[in-house]
Amino acid sequence: xxxxxxxxxxxxxxxxxxxxxxxTSLPVGGAETLLLNLVRRMDxxxxxxEICCLKE
Numbered sequence: 571x572x573x574x575x576x577x578x579x580x581x582x583x584x585x586x587x588x589x590x591x592x593x594t595s596l597p598v599g600g601a602e603t604l605l606l607n608l609v610r611r612m613d614x615x616x617x618x619x620e621i622c623c624l625k626e
Contacts (some may be wrong), residue, residue, distance in 0.1 A: 584616040595626040
């Protein structure tokens with residue numbers, strides 16, 4: 571079994587897996603809109619998404 575699948579499987583028993591998206595900044599634009607839509611649609615029972623902006 572691939573390593574990633576083992577981590578996700580154990581996270582399901584211990585609570586959602588935290589996933590952090592790191593961006594330099596988050597101005598209004600196409601890529602940023604896609605990221606926000608992705609985060610909004612993630613299964614919160616399996617994942618706990620976080621967004622980290624290094625600048626603005």
